[in-house]
Amino acid sequence: MENPYQAPQAELDTHSESSTPFFTTSTTKLIVLYIATLGLYRLYWFYKHWKALQVHEGLKVAPVWRSIFSIFFTHSLFKYIANSHQEQSLGTWSAHAMMATLYVLMTVGGEIAARIPASDVFGVWDIALLVTSVIPLYTLYEAQTYANRANQDPDGKSNSRFSPWNILFILMGLAIWGVVVLGVLAQYTAILD
Template sequence: MSTSTLPPASSDDNRLISREPMFFVVSIKKLFIMTFFTLGLYSFYWSCRNWMFYRQATGENVDPVWRSLLSVFSFYLLLSLVDRRIRSTGRQYAWSPALLSVGVMLAAASPSVLLHISEHTYGRVPVSEVLVVLIPLGVMCFWIIGRAQQAINYCEFDPVGRGNTELSMTELVCALLGALCWVALVMIGILSMLLGIFDW
């Protein structure tokens, strides 16, 4: 399976401008809520849904799960397909799929590189340094996926994602479970700091 090149454009691009959704529409607010409270796991679901919509709309033989597992490499392909669909409808959208994709690759590689440098420089990796690395990268990932979703919503003629704004019961349960995980992580962090378990 190749994730590095776009499928050749066919002369029959009417399928690109059909009314059938080709990508996953969701409001930015809901996307951020679900991504945050599921500790980022919603981004995997988001990727799967996009590839599932694309496969259904085009009939192309793509595996949404594998494309999502390899999303660091397939992200550019997905965004390029979104951009192609936008252009096929005679519209333009001010964004850069390439830059967003580079951002995803940097976010994926940076933690291990920076923490490896810190460990070899200081002989340890304090929790505070881990947070200094992860928090900005998390914010950057939020911005990247949000920017990509804005383009997808525009692509599907639903700029604010009105077609998918409410949390389903399953999504609500997942968000609540994620919130409990966040509370548990904060409590573990506070206890470890008080007991001196980790080097802060």
Template sequence: MELHDPYRAPATFPVPPALPRTLPETGVRAQPISEAAAYYSPSSMKLVVLSLTTLGLYVVYWFWRNWQAIQRETGGTQWPWARALFSPLWAYLCFRELRDAASNRRRDLAFAPGLLAVTYFLLNLAARLPNAGWLLALFVFVPLLPVNSLLRRYHQDERVDTGRMDRFGALHILVAVVGGLFLLLLFVAMFLTNGGR
């Protein structure tokens, strides 16, 4: 006769492992989605197009999203919106934090964070240049490209799903079209003004 032990843990049934998900149309196994940190790294084309057509405002959004991810990962007390708004002053710290996050996977940033930050700062200052010199400020996204590329390789290694970041939604397309037309009109007006002299 078996005695009941009240202090013994209850018996549990083993839980079978989850079946692998397959893609319905191909029958191929889907890659597991990682729980690694998801930093904001849209495709290079999306970063370039939206940066140009928003006259650099998308770059501020890029910083805001990445400062949010850094805050999530480090548990810091930084204010992502303030650091994004004043991104020329905080760019070095952002680039360094993102480089350090990716270096865990033995990925290296192509350029030093300090060099990228100085370039970003100078391109922001270029907006104050006279005549057509302010056009240099349109290329404010260039120092972000190596960091963004590093984050994309990090996401690839960690199997983070970046499809949502890469997609152009309806709002993105609207901004690109309206901003592109505005930019085109701006160039035409500058050409006509300088051609009339």
């Protein structure tokens, strides 16, 4: 006999948050948000990938910590993406280890270059900062391309629109970029005087 006071039972869907193994987003959105947020978008990017893997694969990981300390977990994330891509007979991503290493080296190099006092003239350290900012974006672009393919959404159309939150962060980023450009112009105007 059924207990009328018992709460209804339902099957729990453990994969409700992510039916795909990886975070899907368009590469255009990735590039715009990465540049607009001066690279801070990568924290969110790593978090979303690890969260999707945690849910899809049942991994016992802490996505927040893997995002904050991404340089220690980039190789394993890129390997997951490469393995999934290959398991689905989509081809191989043979450069995944090199891309992960490049990401780590450029991220660490960028942090070091940012702490070296700048000279009054645009020079080697300024170029190093620029390079160490662009190359990590390229590696994430490559990883996202393969992740989207593994998710059966090669163009990332399911997450290609900019949400209100995305637009807010883009606007804040543009304000910061404006301050940076004004600071550089002020510095060079002072040098020329």
